[in-house]
Amino acid sequence: MTDRLNLAITCFPTFGGSGLIATEIGLAMADRGHRVHFIARDLPVRLRGTSRQIFFHEVTESDYPALQHSGTYPLALASKMIEVASYERLDILHVHYAVPHATAAWMAREVLGDKAPRIVTTLHGTDTTLIGTDPSYLPITRFSILRSDAVTAPSEFLRQATWEGFGIPESFPIQVIANFVDTVRYAPVRDRACLRPLFPDLEETEPVLVHVSNFRPVKRIGDVVATFAEVHRQRPCRLLMIGDGPERSPAERRLRELGLEGRVAFLGNQEHFVELLAASDVFLLPSEQESFGLAALEALSCGIPVVATAIGGIPELVDRGETGFLSPVGDVEGMARHVLSLVSDPPRWAAFSRRARERVLERFRLAPAMDRYEALYRRLVAGTAGR
Template sequence: MRIGITCYPSHGGSGVVATELGKLLAERGHHIHFITYDMPFRLGNFHQNIWYHGVEANRYAVFKYPPYDLSLASRMAQVAKTYQLDLLHVHYAVPHAVAAVLAKQMVGDHLKVVTTLHGTDISVLGEDESLRDIICFGINQSDMVTAVSDSLVQLTEEKLAVNKEIKRIYNFVDRRVFYPRNVSRLREKYLQADEKILLHISNFRPVKRLEDVVAIFDRVQKEVPARLMLVGEGPEMTKVVSLAEKLNLTSKIIFLGKQDEVAQLISLADLLLLPSEKESFGLVALEAMACGVPTVGSNAGGIPEVVEHGKTGFLADVGDVEAMANYAIELLQNESLYHDFSQKGLERVEEKFCGQKIAAEYEELYQQVMDS
């Protein structure tokens, strides 16, 4: 198949999943064309069967804002005609789904549109009255719509008046990248022999509840020698630094900023903390599980579909930092329980979230769309 993929190419779960899916599909013999404003950061070096097509919005003086959505639609149509694409798979409802529908109208009905919803396009943008109708339009006019969790399917149906069936296809990990690594030498760089590492990775937005992360760590480090490793940057960084200073934890927190390659850092950790207020899936929890690292976090959104409470991690209500801290302490102090959680997590990844399995699900979906 000849497939166009459009996503947000910068840091973020939707871009990661879209890029990794494209790479897997290319390995399986499909021709993949990324159409977006920048090279996806996970794309890396040359890949056979993968093309990249940049999009640049016209900056004509009469435009107050460059019309990226129209430029994207035009570029999609151009690439579809030139390379005879079978379908466009767009990740995120706006503007990608709408642009893809417009491109289809320019090219013809033989070009199919598959839209994957990732979360904030529904939970955040769907709350905006000025965008709700256009989001519904993009979804309803797509030939097929998927969402990354059952929770997100339900949220979309509750929030938006869509008449399109939404199929759940989970996110995934490439087991060749995310697996338990030997990082003993790297651990020596960051901590003492008896210390544990608690890890948090995010874009540091309020919804990630970074202050809860610090509060959980504060309770844990009073019972277990530990350090907190923070990967990412964002608007909550100032609050994190202030709270760390207030609790005298600055010397125990390792700030690593944004990191493109996180598999080795995850293997370095003993626990992942994910106390999010909203989480459509929880990709970082899946990546941690694939590295043998249990998650302690909230039961928000799609997280319980990834982390099995009491089997591969522990979950508590949003904001219940006391319970999360107690769960973390229990896991860190019980070596047998920790090993059991780690092993069951690895088995769960292989069973439900393996990249090849999910790529095959998308292939089947594409074929259904093309045959319809």
């Protein structure tokens, strides 16, 4: 084994948390001198700049008429994995999302035989709690997880959900490596000047709430709007909506019905929004399912308290009554009360903000997480870990 690893990463190249975390792992490993190959449909959104250590391999599907609508992506992905592994002599194939990436990795290994790289599967949430446990996919998802050389999850919640959802014994090792954040990029630098183009008449003391997600039903975007409306009823405020998805249009329609559309800015998918996040006052996350809550972690790193639902991995991230507040799913009034308790008491908000930043620096920095991933890779390559 040489000091430099030859690593491939497969992820969904979208604004979703799994793709962002996978890309940041690859960038960090390249910074440590390893060769990193991204195998994906498109260039991951955070794969910025150029590097002699980073390579991109596009997965293309056949346009043959008989194969249309037949779901050929897993086969095309497995073929590209075989190709890259053969030519590049990969040490590690790190796949993010069990369905279909872990399955494609297993198929590639069956073809490569003794020349196959070791497979690391990182679970991220709906691949195990929703899609993977669907009866149509459960057997193959369970099989693919069990055939991985190592499996990681970002939270204790997701590890337990994987064991229980797939009937996997707890003796089967799933290593918890929490998601992380670049604390230099996501820092508590508050400059409300960036809000002026969005809200020209913004008062200096007017609270700004923020939500970042893919606007899927599981995010309960209607609850974001309802919480904002309840807070505004008692204290005028503004709302930043960063992201896009199927729930955006219903949310915009509801705000027009309430006459609040002028107090809300929908910004769509944004790669660079840190200054807006840091200039806000409270982050809202009323999801009905979250394996971790990466967007909330980014807010906490900026010193922004989080008001969220007490589900999934969020309680492992948000310290109730110290860095934010947690409510039952659908408790709009309770979430609004928590928001008001923060924005109406500046010293209390400042204390929450300070503790939020401190907790992130203690538990969720990038470098310690990369140390754990790198150590895992090296154990696998040395043959001292895995199954």
